[in-house]
Amino acid sequence: MRQLVVDTETTGLEPSEGHRIIEIGCVEVIERRLTKANFHQYLQPDREIDAGAVAVHGISTAFLADKPRFADIAEELIAYLRGAELIIHNAAFDVGFLNHELRQWRPDAPRIEDLCTVVDTLALARQRHPGQRNSLDALCRRYEIDNARRELHGALLDAEILADVYLAMTGGQVALALGQESIAHHSGEPAQTGVVARRVRKDRPALRVVRANEAETTAHQRRLEAINVASDGGCVWLSPAR
Structure with missing residues (x-):
């Protein structure tokens, strides 16, 4: 648009x-x-x-x-x-x-x-x-x-x-297709959407965990509150755990 x-x-x-x-x-x-x-x-x-x-x-x-x-x-x-x-x-x-x-x-x-x-x-x-x-x-x-x-x-x-x-x-929330991605075949066929399974090596190194600092956490919280206002209280990330 x-x-x-x-x-x-x-x-x-x-x-x-x-x-x-x-x-x-x-x-x-x-x-x-x-x-x-x-x-x-x-x-x-x-x-x-x-x-x-x-x-x-x-x-x-x-x-x-x-x-x-x-x-x-x-x-x-x-x-x-x-x-x-x-x-x-x-x-x-x-x-x-x-x-x-x-x-x-x-x-x-x-x-x-x-x-x-x-x-x-x-x-x-x-x-x-x-x-x-x-x-x-x-x-x-x-x-x-x-x-x-x-x-x-x-x-x-x-x-x-x-x-x-x-x-x-008007930000609101958009749907997230977690766990899905487009698969484009080398044969030139149209891309398909589906769940991709990947085998993880047992000897892989431990994943590095990067934690948000205080400023990033504060900015994230403000963004969630703005989304909550824009979506009339519909921000699921601010909803109590069920």
Whole structure:
């Protein structure tokens, strides 16, 4: 699955009041791995930026003076987004602005919902952690994601942080096929999966036992607790022995 973690920065809060997108950041994730095939663009909004917005993201009108307009990058953006699953925190805000920009560019332009599916990580976090703070900063603290670089909001930086949060929040457990492996025959036949029996030599040397140190044990315990949170208490390694 191709997923894109998306964030935007804007001139203000309401597209209906003529506010525009001034930064788009997208981080590509395929099979739960960051590919570094990201999309990032600052945009000239052809209007002033609200002082409250500048206080949040620190982007000035002067900085954007020589940047392209949304119409200049619209086709490239559509091609990049098409068919992906978008991961967005408070998706209604960003999708609303993106759809507004697309309509401004071309009245018959597709909506984001026509191009992609959308997952709202704010809604997901509220399901997993009802009654708790679920801002991006709060989720970083909960899942021990380092956001020390985040003095101001920035679309690409926030998308990178959200990607880490999303992967931690949806980590869960995967099935382990212990004792099984693929057997590829030299004859060129397709690989088969089955239990492999190996005869152990009686005169083999004793196996070396490497024990985890204190730091590794602590890190392992934290990982198990994160898995337990992400799987709603389903981490079998934390369950009492039966």
